[in-house]
Amino acid sequence: MELSKNYLPSEVESKWYAHWNEKGYFNSTPDDRPAYSVVIPPPNVTGVLHMGHCLNNTIQDILVRDARMKGYNACWVPGTDHASIATEAKVVAMLRERGIAKSSLSRDEFLQYAWEWKDKYGGIILQQLKKMGCSLDWDRTSFTMDDDYYKSVIQVFIDLYKKGHIYRGKRMIHWDVKAKTALSDEEVIYKEVNSKLFHLRYHIEGEDAAAQMGITIATVRPETILGDAAICVHPSDARYQHLVGRFALVPLINRRIPIIADEYVTPDFGTGALKVTPAHDMNDYQLGLKYQLEIIDTMEDDGTMSAAATLFVGEDRLEVRKKIIPLLEAAGHLVKTEEYINQVGFSERTDAMVEPRLSLQWWVSMKTLSKPALAAVMDDQIHFHPAKFKNLYRHWMENIKDWCISRQLWWGHRIPAYYAPDGSFAVAASVEEAWEMLQQTQPDLLKASIRQDEDCLDTWFSSWLWPFEVFHGLSQPNNAEIKYYYPTNTLVTAPEIIFFWVARMIMAGYEYMGELPFKDVYFTGIVRDKLGRKMSKSLGNSPDLLALIDQYGADAVRFGIMIASPAGNDILFDESGLEQGRNFNNKMWNALKLIQMWKLRIGHADESAKPDFAMNWFEHRLNHTRKEVASMMEQFRLSEALKTIYSLIWDDFCSWYLEWVKPGFEQPIQAAVYERTIGYFEQLLQLLHPFMPFITEEIYHLLQQQPSDLCTKPYTQIPDIDSNLVNAGELLKQLISGLRDARIKNQLKPKTPVHLHIQTNEEKQYDAIRSILAKQINATEVSFTNEPIAKSIVVAIEKDRFYLETAEFQETGAQLETLQKDLAHQHQFLEQVRKKLQNERFVQNAKPEVIELERKKEADALARIQTIEASIAGLQ
């Protein structure tokens, strides 16, 4: 078969993916083999493939494919997350385009649109993963709002409520006054704003001198003074100590508020006195709780002043900010006004200035749940890669705060709390159950009067069940699959969700399965652009992944992203890595072409061409590298493993081995050489397969008829390695490079033949490599000599001297220069080694092996010097 000039990935990739899928290689069911299970971090159902997914899923695929070839029953579970906020926003936007306002729809109508949207557009990303070659078990595709899954989420809520871990409580949230909705922290964008810092003097109750002075606070939000509940100073602030415990009067309305002391206050900011408005500031609310201050909510949900404000009722808070200052000034409260730049939150959706607002939310108490989860990581039952994230994890877990799980959204798992008209409620799986429970205290309660909580649960409240619920661990307890696949083996995720997701999965794992959810966690880096910016949709700096796959091939994309990404380190994405991957494809493709040509010329080869050394060397070199790679894979050093394989294939196999065994022009090749070469190539392809599955499968089948596919082929055991043979190969490489360098430096044309004379004490050492050496440096003859050869190029390598004799030789001075440079270098080196050896303390303290090595270095350097000096003498 005629092969194309270059490797053409697109057809090959779709062909093999379809084939693998058809054969069901990626499907897993429990059997006698040990399991290796991985659950995908479920991408948002709204998502499209970006570089982060590409990195993350390539890593998982490498681990899963490697495990499969190691003989594990590998199971990689795909799925998507309902992503309440993101999806609801998309659906709202879609409706808006169609001229439908969310507020005009009932909850059920809205959800119907949402499901339609999900069925149509959701899960595009899963299709895209197929393009990348991900070996997922598609029959297991899960969704966090599947029926069983939904029920489990509700069951967990009810269970935690019964155990007392879930409670209802007030909380400050970010409020969007335009959309009249709560915002999650992620939806608030902080911007620098030019504000004014007003210094306002409050009167103090009483008639003494201190009261006459009053107390001056600084604020950028003077309209909120109407909701003031206290003034707070630092306990050790000498200026105010005498005022603590007394009362101040709120300007304009003369409400009496206490002066309290707390270390929260920064003495050197503003005046060192802080007005406390618990209803309208996150931190003030905390102070309010601590000192049991009155909470005066002076604002309506649309941002206008409420009746509680007593002044400006019905006017917008930003208008009031302008209007209240002249009043304060007129009444003598304004001490001074400073220009001030501060950070203010704005709504991502409406750009409205966000208002902190108090509301009733559902919470999970974290204290008890977090304990086993912290211990599991600190005791290394769960291993983090890289381990540096352990510190971060501990710090967070030790300072963990309760988790607010309610969201003012419709798309998601609806909170299973049911309210009677009097405000009492029951937590239950259905309205019927709730009715029964409520009837115990309210026998006359009508079922129709019961209302379910309008809010949904935080997305993470469902995804924390992911590692076991994809196997129905909770909905069908103790089923065969959960017993077989759980705990899963490795979780691959981004460090930014270590708290949102990883920590919580560990907690849920212990709480509901009594066991850790995974044994290893591999944290990927963040993919950045060339300028170091995080790739994101809003910056528009994320390249179109499918276009890249079209251009370079999926294998090259996988190569490009993996070669630059050690665990936990950010990667700067650069297309040059993909080019390297594509070139690597071509390199292997061309090696295939070469070997295919040989097939036509198998026959009796010339006895002088003895490639036995090359074959034996490569066999050991290959096994040596297989060992290295296996150890790197164990340690999750995937990037290094790939580099090692790349260099083994390109340098050792293509550049050295194939050249060494290659027959001369139109010469036949021995059948044994051909067979062994194919065997090595197959092993190389297998080693690379987890990283670049498509091209390896393709070449594997083109090399010769195969009994099975590469992706299911088990690795063979690695035989013992003869390191002498490996070293002999390295020496041969060194000789070839050294002699080629001498040829170039002396301006010999590549085609100019030479006669190589070797002056050595160990002629035998050259037996095996003589013919290879001759071919690689274009020597027509190789012989030994006891004395320098006149009018030749002299080269000193290790302890031996080499003379390149040729008719075209011209004295250029280049060789003398090379020798003298080398000599100087050796002298310097020798001096360094001797300094060490002459240091008594070194000889006394260093390990014997180290000293032995230094002695060897000294002896080698001496021998080298002798060789070089003799060479120079021969020249002169």
Added chain:
RNA sequence: GGGAGCAUAGCUCAGCUGGUUUAGAGCAUCUGCCUUACAAGCAGAGGGUCCGCGGUUCGAACCCGUGUGCUCCCACCA
């Protein structure tokens, strides 16, 4: 403000337990080659104050301290 991390060739980064023949790779650069697998290639070469300073050690890119510069996460000071 709290926490974590980084600084090694022009660029992007490896360098594991301190000692492996005076620090490695890819890209870029330079020289020579269109050699019947491959010019997206081959054969070579050059390129380093391992951020500065101090310390520990027989020995430091690696350990400790300190300074400088940068990055990320968390919290958002009225």
